[in-house]
Amino acid sequence: EAQVTQNPRYLITVTGKKLTVTCSQNMNHEYMSWYRQDPGLGLRQIYYSMNVEVTDKGDVPEGYKVSRKEKRNFPLILESPSPNQTSLYFCASSQPLGRITGELFFGEGSRLTVL
Amino acid sequence: GENVEQHPSTLSVQEGDSAVIKCTYSDSASNYFPWYKQELGKRPQLIIDIRSNVGEKKDQRIAVTLNKTAKHFSLHITETQPEDSAVYFCAASANNAGNMLTFGGGTRLMVKP
Numbered sequence: 001e002a003q004v005t006q007n008p009r010y011l012i013t014v015t016g017k018k019l020t021v022t023c024s025q026n027m028n029h030e031y032m033s034w035y036r037q038d039p040g041l042g043l044r045q046i047y048y049s050m051n052v053e054v055t056d057k058g059d060v061p062e063g064y065k066v067s068r069k070e071k072r073n074f075p076l077i078l079e080s081p082s083p084n085q086t087s088l089y090f091c092a093s094s095q096p097l098g099r100i101t102g103e104l105f106f107g108e109g110s111r112l113t114v115l
Numbered sequence: 116g117e118n119v120e121q122h123p124s125t126l127s128v129q130e131g132d133s134a135v136i137k138c139t140y141s142d143s144a145s146n147y148f149p150w151y152k153q154e155l156g157k158r159p160q161l162i163i164d165i166r167s168n169v170g171e172k173k174d175q176r177i178a179v180t181l182n183k184t185a186k187h188f189s190l191h192i193t194e195t196q197p198e199d200s201a202v203y204f205c206a207a208s209a210n211n212a213g214n215m216l217t218f219g220g221g222t223r224l225m226v227k228p
Contacts, residue, residue: 109158
């Protein structure tokens with residue numbers, strides 16, 4: 001089954017304790033991205049990756065890191081989480097047709113609470 | 116960069132009525148405009164999209180219209196049903212930005228039976 005898998009789905013942590021949210025897709029998609037969803041603000045892009053070893057900042061990258069060592073995986077790293085990073089996080093992947101934007105397939109979301 | 120504004124933020128309609136959600140965008144280079152539906156507790160899923168070479172696209176009860184001159188596009192849902200209740204997001208993308216989508220703030224649609 002084609003899917004985007006995120007882990008963990010729920011996490012409560014404390015300020016400053018490093019954490020990683022994993023994301024994996026089995027559709028051989030080149031493009032992967034992380035969004036955070038906050039009430040009234042929609043989905044804001046944190047980082048995206050056009051392919052292996054190619055990453056770029058989205059609209060709200062501060063406080064986050066990513067890596068793309070393999071095509072299928074795109075982990076989101078919070079080196080020193082702060083309460084303002086409490087949010088619902090979505091990973092997504094897509095297969096552009098050349099440079100034409102394609103449908104985004106989202107993971108189920110990871111709800112993160114930073115105390 | 117691109118800025119997408121979406122209105123209204125909440126919309127309540129009676130079952131069977133039509134619903135219209137509107138979005139405006141700022142980057143004239145944007146040429147791809149998808150709409151995503153997010154049911155409560157679920158992930159967003161694509162319901163319809165339109166590219167700038169067409170002005171309207173329809174899929175059963177949903178349709179999207181695009182006015183490139185005015186830089187706005189709209190989602191139209193006819194004969195609404197309770198299962199249409201969800202949060203809807205519009206988005207815009209310019210191909211020269213790769214696959215980077217900018218989303219609107221979302222509209223919570225409630226269809227009352």
